[in-house]
Amino acid sequence: MERSGSKDGGLRGGLSVLLVGGEKVQMDQAREALSALSEPRVDVAEAAPAQAAAPGTNADVVMVLCGADEEAALGCLRGQSERTPRPALFALLSEQSQALMRRVLRAGADEMLFLPLVRGDLVRALLKVSEAHRRSERRTGGMIFSVASMGGGAGVTTLCANLGLALLRGGGVRVALVDLDLQQGGLGNLFGADPERGILGLARLGRKPDSISLEAALTKHASGLYVLGAPVRIEDSEEVSDTTVSGLLDLLRQLFDHVVIDCGAHVDENSVAAWERSQELFYVLEQSVVAAHRAVRFLEFFRRLGIDGIEPRLVLNRYQPKHPIAEAQIVSMLGSPVYARIPRDEQVMEKSAATAQTASQVAPNSALVRAYEKLARRLSASQEVTAKAETRPGLGFVTRLLGSLGARA
Template sequence: MRADFPRHEFPREAADLSRGSRVGGDRAAFLAFVQDEASEAAIRGGLADWGGGVALRRGGIATAIKALEREATPHVLLVDIAGIDDPVEQLEALAGICTPDVRVLVVGDNTEISFYRQLTRELGVAEYAHKPLTRDGTARLFGPFLAGGATESDATRRGGQVVSVCGARGGVGSTTVAVHLAMHLAEVSRGHVVLLDMHLRRGTTGLMFGVRPPPGLRVALENPERVDGLFLERCAVPIGDRLKLIAAEEPMDAMPTPSIEGVAGLIGLLRQRFNYVVVDLRMPPGPTERAVLAASRLLLTVMAPDVASIRATIAARKLVSGGAARMMTVLNRDGLTGGLKRKHVIEGLGTAPDVTIADLPKLLPRAANLGRPALAHSAALRRALAPVTEEIAAVHTAAPHAGLLARLLGGSA
């Protein structure tokens, strides 16, 4: 596994970082973590002529990781890896909690050119400098990043993973799966997660979180030029400290016409800003849904224990065959009264579902009506989602025991 720090250009609204220490909401322009007074003095003195906006803290990469688990990722981050036995492992941990558009600068005590190449060419670190730091060297190497420059025209663009969730047919609980998967990812990976609801007229993600999405998503999808960094400030609803929701509640008589360019632009922007993009997708896919699938690494097809779902799941499997996305099948509401037994579902599909979620007839409907997702109160739901989360984020998950609220809501542990 490698730390993927994308070397992207800054968003347009953050192009000039010399105007202050913070831009674009609560994101710091340039945040540095260094372990010694001499390095701190060299950075402060070397960057003084670049317009200010530098925030310095004492500590190494471990301190940075702990801080950024709770704080917004800065536009430019400098970390000190001196004295670290396995800096690559630490950089991988840092990559997991930072937004993909961060530009990472590293200082350390390794003077080998092979180490420099490993960091900058293989791991995506923007620049590396070895100690002792000097003011002139700091200004020359790090100053352009403070001004919003130092981009590389041939830099490989990387970004967060896109995971699409769709129902094999209507009413099988795909939105419920998408909501709880996004929450689980944000919790166990500590990465930045966004849930995008592509059901512009009948989406229910906002209701399940107990929030009302602001307007703007439809306009952005219909007008690609409107998809920019300011869109996130206007339309992304915070759900906890690591999860945001982008959704719409267009009236039933509305006729949204999202464009392929608008969808592709939005997905591209979200991949720059978030580690994981979970999309609640409509099926069967039209041109815009196909654009999302083309950018997806994983497609979760949610089915119920019935014949119609089996038929639709087989059709969906053929649809994505040969595409970029890998498909995982989620059997939802297993054990539903009147539904097919799991062995019959396996016979119909010709293979076992990748994920099985038990029927929770009291917990999930009541939680949805209350606008409080049930993940925190259902160990069964956590256990069911664990394989998907581990597949996406490569982290081990463990399900705690269900709490009192689950019992009050009638849930099963």
């Protein structure tokens, strides 16, 4: 079997494709079309129909060229459709014959593409597969929501805190907040995170954290939220690397239904490691031209990062419907819709800060609190939390950890 490699050699988030067929000209064209793709990234191997089911040939996508030997191609499709795990099956057809289309579909093909392969068709079909993979991969644990902004003061920390609380009020879920705004530490402070605990202890472990070390790092807040605070000393934040963040998030998502991360107002390896593991990334901005320009820069940068399967979603904070900078103006500048609007409410915010109570305690029926709840409901509804719970480690492990955290709080 020959392997012709992906374009950039890196296959993170990419697809492995097995191209099956005998006709040289058509195989050459298909291979060329595949290796010219930059999105999604593909790693292409080739096999003759008889070899395609050999052990060790587990590809994400099997493309079967239906040429002169139609029976061999149909047999290959049938054989592949019975494999576990079952790859996505594409039939590559050289003629638009209805009878042949029916036969390949009956043999198990999920997609039919016509030769010579057209780039747009190929990208569409492969993106469908890579998106399905992304969803199922990320469904193997809790959901991670990252929140970021450029410039500072946009309301990132406030959104993290109130979103976490609103998710918790949905009931029956465990929610953790992570303060990755390491130099500011605002989220941890807001919830009174224990200065003896926090992410620094995990960074100093020198290995992936386990449930015991995580327990030692988290603070349980009276609301029921678990909070992972930033280092107390600004200079110590340098010790926290993307390796710490990756290991930590991989464990947190096994133990919590929702993890909300305050990524602050800057970009570094830690935020990228968080975004790579996030189901959603919220970019917070206000109704101002300066904020919109910063958001454009961020969205362009994010695109260049090339993280598969996640697009930043815009959250308009301090939203005022009659503001001179209308939402439509922001949308047209950014070329991206607004996902959520959080109204401006100085009064509730000030009262909440003055009394050290949450906005939902101060004004449970305010438009502000309802906006956080609406966002939380939308996020909860978009994922089947119950399905994920089945893929977590044994209940004993989770219960033991959370029990010990609860006992300590």
